[in-house]
Amino acid sequence: MASATDSRYGQKESSDQNFDYMFKILIIGNSSVGKTSFLFRYADDSFTPAFVSTVGIDFKVKTIYRNDKRIKLQIWDTAGQERYRTITTAYYRGAMGFILMYDITNEESFNAVQDWSTQIKTYSWDNAQVLLVGNKCDMEDERVVSSERGRQLADHLGFEFFEASAKDNINVKQTFERLVDVICEKMSESLDTADPAVTGTKQGPQLTDQQAPPHQDCAC
Amino acid sequence: MAEEANLHSLQELEREEILQVLYRDQTVRNIEEERIRKLKIHLQHLRWKGAKRVSQEYKEKSCARCQRILGLLLNRGAVCQGCSHRVCSECRVFLRRTQAWKCTVCFEDRNVKIKTGEWFFEERAKKFPTEGKRETAGAKLLQSYQKLSKISVVPPTPPPLSESQCSGSPGRLQELGQFKGFNKSMENLFLSVATHMKKLSKSQNDMTSDKQLLATGPRQCTGQSERRSQSDTAINVTTRKVRAPDILKPLNQESPKCPTNPVLKQEDLSSSPPPNTLFSGGLRHGSLISINSTCTEMGNFDNANVTGEIEFAIRYCFKTHSLEICIKACKNLAYGEEKKKKCNPYVKIYLLPDKSSQGKRKTGVQRNTVDPTFQETLKYQVDPAQLVSRQLQVSVWHVGMLTRRVFLGEVIIPLATWDFEDSTMQSFCWYPLGAKAEKYEDGVPPNYGELAVRAKLVLPGGPRKLQEAQEGTGDQPSSNGQLCLVVLGAKNLRVRSDGTLNSFVKGCLTLPDQQKLRLKSPVLKKQACPQWKHSFVFKDVTPSQLRQASLELTVWDQAVFGVSDRLLGGARLSSKEDPAGGTDSCSQSKLQWQKVLSSPNLWTDMTLILH
Numbered sequence: 109m110a111s112a113t114d115s116r117y118g119q120k121e122s123s124d125q126n127f128d129y130m131f132k133i134l135i136i137g138n139s140s141v142g143k144t145s146f147l148f149r150y151a152d153d154s155f156t157p158a159f160v161s162t163v164g165i166d167f168k169v170k171t172i173y174r175n176d177k178r179i180k181l182q183i184w185d186t187a188g189q190e191r192y193r194t195i196t197t198a199y200y201r202g203a204m205g206f207i208l209m210y211d212i213t214n215e216e217s218f219n220a221v222q223d224w225s226t227q228i229k230t231y232s233w234d235n236a237q238v239l240l241v242g243n244k245c246d247m248e249d250e251r252v253v254s255s256e257r258g259r260q261l262a263d264h265l266g267f268e269f270f271e272a273s274a275k276d277n278i279n280v281k282q283t284f285e286r287l288v289d290v291i292c293e294k295m296s297e298s299l300d301t302a303d304p305a306v307t308g309t310k311q312g313p314q315l316t317d318q319q320a321p322p323h324q325d326c327a328c
Numbered sequence: 329m330a331e332e333a334n335l336h337s338l339q340e341l342e343r344e345e346i347l348q349v350l351y352r353d354q355t356v357r358n359i360e361e362e363r364i365r366k367l368k369i370h371l372q373h374l375r376w377k378g379a380k381r382v383s384q385e386y387k388e389k390s391c392a393r394c395q396r397i398l399g400l401l402l403n404r405g406a407v408c409q410g411c412s413h414r415v416c417s418e419c420r421v422f423l424r425r426t427q428a429w430k431c432t433v434c435f436e437d438r439n440v441k442i443k444t445g446e447w448f449f450e451e452r453a454k455k456f457p458t459e460g461k462r463e464t465a466g467a468k469l470l471q472s473y474q475k476l477s478k479i480s481v482v483p484p485t486p487p488p489l490s491e492s493q494c495s496g497s498p499g500r501l502q503e504l505g506q507f508k509g510f511n512k513s514m515e516n517l518f519l520s521v522a523t524h525m526k527k528l529s530k531s532q533n534d535m536t537s538d539k540q541l542l543a544t545g546p547r548q549c550t551g552q553s554e555r556r557s558q559s560d561t562a563i564n565v566t567t568r569k570v571r572a573p574d575i576l577k578p579l580n581q582e583s584p585k586c587p588t589n590p591v592l593k594q595e596d597l598s599s600s601p602p603p604n605t606l607f608s609g610g611l612r613h614g615s616l617i618s619i620n621s622t623c624t625e626m627g628n629f630d631n632a633n634v635t636g637e638i639e640f641a642i643r644y645c646f647k648t649h650s651l652e653i654c655i656k657a658c659k660n661l662a663y664g665e666e667k668k669k670k671c672n673p674y675v676k677i678y679l680l681p682d683k684s685s686q687g688k689r690k691t692g693v694q695r696n697t698v699d700p701t702f703q704e705t706l707k708y709q710v711d712p713a714q715l716v717s718r719q720l721q722v723s724v725w726h727v728g729m730l731t732r733r734v735f736l737g738e739v740i741i742p743l744a745t746w747d748f749e750d751s752t753m754q755s756f757c758w759y760p761l762g763a764k765a766e767k768y769e770d771g772v773p774p775n776y777g778e779l780a781v782r783a784k785l786v787l788p789g790g791p792r793k794l795q796e797a798q799e800g801t802g803d804q805p806s807s808n809g810q811l812c813l814v815v816l817g818a819k820n821l822r823v824r825s826d827g828t829l830n831s832f833v834k835g836c837l838t839l840p841d842q843q844k845l846r847l848k849s850p851v852l853k854k855q856a857c858p859q860w861k862h863s864f865v866f867k868d869v870t871p872s873q874l875r876q877a878s879l880e881l882t883v884w885d886q887a888v889f890g891v892s893d894r895l896l897g898g899a900r901l902s903s904k905e906d907p908a909g910g911t912d913s914c915s916q917s918k919l920q921w922q923k924v925l926s927s928p929n930l931w932t933d934m935t936l937i938l939h
């Protein structure tokens with residue numbers, strides 16, 4: 109509840125358009141892996157152990173500072189339950205990046221990752237950026253999916269990989285920020301390789317070469 | 329049986345929840361569109377500037393951006409990778425962390441692509457070339473829901489009359505049929521409860537385990553709303569049921585007779601000039617206006633010299649559709665009675681353009697202070713879709729002896745781009761009080777009420793034919809259609825001094841060849857908020873004609889002695905550029921009109937502002 113008590117936050121900007129650009133992000137994965145919890149941790153810094161399965165879709169808006177830019181994130185939280193699949197997949201096309209989540213204590217949710225990634229391939233644009241997240245890494249005792257398997261699958265699918273915990277606030281912020289960075293990279297790439305302002309031939313690949321980021325290994 | 333009912337209500341609950349999300353998304357989108365519109369205008373200006381330069385005679389040895397002469401050895405310039413023009417070193421912008429650069433114009437172009445998200449839409453178009461550029465799932469869902477709900481939820485509002493007159497129109501069932509496949513997800517979500525339930529059980533084989541589904545099912549109907557990203561804990565849900573009679577309700581609902589405004593003094597009635605002078609068609613800014621404004625401002629008032637500030641917060645709950653204005657305090661107000669140093673202030677608000685007494689909310693009166701504290705929350709029930717067309721007017725008044733009122737200042741806030749998602753926008757904020765806004769600010773046309781209509785373009789072949797009709801000459805008899813229009817009703821009209829009207833509507837469709845088709849509704853007597861529910865059918869028109877045509881709807885008050893009818897206001901629908909430069913309400917109705925033309929055989933509801 110954002111309430112009167114926030115008022116000390118200071119005078120609001122007269123313009124609400126106080127950001128440089130907007131990214132849309134989608135969180136997908138089986139029901140109960142912790143998508144909603146993950147988003148609530150990130151956006152509100154809150155966590156509740158109670159499980160309330162998401163109905164259809166929901167979203168939160170958060171504006172962050174990244175690389176001297178104010179980026180407004182509209183983060184869509186989808187229902188993992190199959191019965192909402194038609195509605196959730198409708199949102200894939202609008203998303204620039206994805207967080208694909210499984211639960212490290214739930215083998216089945218890990219086995220479903222392949223299917224989810226196929227969904228992305230089918231419904232989303234070709235350069236969709238995906239981060240694979242193994243959530244609930246606070247529950248080490250009940251772990252059934254090793255970090256190694258997670259990493260291998262991520263490599264296989266070409267995604268970056270994090271293990272995280274919405275409960276203990278591990279790697280939550282990092283996941284979102286990394287995704288934003290990856291989208292930014294994709295953005296520069298797409299702008300600098302195929303600039304429609306170029307009418308004739310491209311003069312050389314220098315721009316892209318220099319833009320290509322050193323591929324960091326994102327350990328968690 | 330009981331179980332089924334339960335499941336059904338769960339279904340409704342789900343729909344409610346998803347709708348809330350869709351409406352919240354709609355405001356986010358509105359804000360984003362506004363931002364992008366501004367960015368695009370900015371780039372256009374830059375382009376124009378650039379164009380001047382490009383059109384100048386090309387000189388090999390000068391910078392394409394600033395015309396500086398380039399040297400043979402020093403400062404020779406270099407070719408921009410974006411536009412292949414040679415530019416000087418001053419007119420280059422280096423990209424972050426690289427040696428690569430672009431000229432100033434190319435850089436700005438790139439910038440705008442980033443800021444508007446254009447880069448993404450271009451990339452996406454590679455895979456989905458037919459996808460509407462900025463079309464979002466949410467917008468589509470909402471659109472089809474609104475259409476569907478009109479057909480299946482609201483009882484057939486257009487009277488049978490219209491249905492029979494539009495003989496070419498397919499029946500409701502067929503209309504429903506057209507939606508099948510139009511939007512699978514909506515179909516699944518809102519239409520077929522039965523299949524939905526089957527799916528529910530089938531889905532358990534898929535990516536989710538039975539165990540989880542069973543476990544989550546029942547809990548769904550209980551506390552899920554707690555976790556919605558709403559900030560509405562303070563909102564009393566019961567307020568929803570106690571809806572004030574409100575202009576914001578859809579107009580096509582049967583509404584109780586509008587109460588006549590009780591404020592008019594007796595002398596107004598007796599001393600009013602003969603109707604033929606007062607109510608003559610041309611008279612728009614004269615005494616009528618003053619009658620009207622006297623009504624809404626509750627009698628005469630004086631003006632104080634405006635000083636001071638007011639502190640309030642604006643919140644909107646997408647769940648209950650409740651708009652809350654929390655009035656906290658004022659400071660440094662002017663004295664209502666300067667000589668006596670007296671001030672008994674209170675705050676009054678309206679959601680413009682509604683200035684009816686039902687749309688008014690007031691705080692209590694504070695006595696003998698120029699720094700009053702109110703701590704009062706004033707509420708409205710407003711549809712999210714309506715918010716964008718509203719302005720919040722917050723004014724401060726002094727109550728003197730003999731209930732004489734003195735205006736102490738006001739603030740007007742357009743809600744169209746108010747970001748209700750942003751929690752910082754919900755905080756309290758001090759706003760400087762201003763003098764009374766001019767009755768009609770420059771460029772803002774006067775608002776003489778609202779007219780609700782429903783329109784449909786009937787084509788014999790259904791939507792598939794539209795393509796052909798658009799591409800063909802438009803003259804084949806097969807593509808001839810008719811424009812059906814149901815004039816539902818009007819509100820906030822400039823009533824006579826007795827608070828009523830004998831009103832009727834004229835429709836005039838001007839075709840590209842200047843041919844005019846005119847129709848008129850019957851007169852509804854003694855009503856302030858007439859509900860004609862009358863249908864106009866313009867026969868034998870083609871979509872291509874309509875795209876060039878304009879439709880004018882005017883509302884009239886029938887003259888008592890038959891001298892001349894009084895024009896109450898009118899609205900114009902056309903997809904052509906408005907030469908006067910469209911105001912927001914114009915461009916909105918233009919969009920709606922385009923929707924009518926582009927979705928044949930479907931009803932589109934519109935609320936037109938009368939000017």
Ligand SMILES: Nc1nc2c(ncn2[C@@H]2O[C@H](COP(=O)(O)OP(=O)(O)OP(=O)(O)O)[C@@H](O)[C@H]2O)c(=O)[nH]1
Nearest residue numbers: 139140141142143144145157159161162188274275
């Ligand atoms: N221990 C632990 N529990 C978690 C964590 N994240 C989520 N949970 C719990 O897991 C359950 C499911 O979390 P949700 O976030 O509602 O799951 P979801 O993925 O949104 O599920 P759907 O909305 O049905 O798709 C809840 O009981 C959470 O409290 C975590 O990092 N650690």
Ligand SMILES: [Mg+2]
Nearest residue numbers: 143144161162
């Ligand atoms: Mg969820």
Ligand SMILES: [Zn+2]
Nearest residue numbers: 391394416419
């Ligand atoms: Zn230059």
Ligand SMILES: [Zn+2]
Nearest residue numbers: 408411431434
């Ligand atoms: Zn250039």
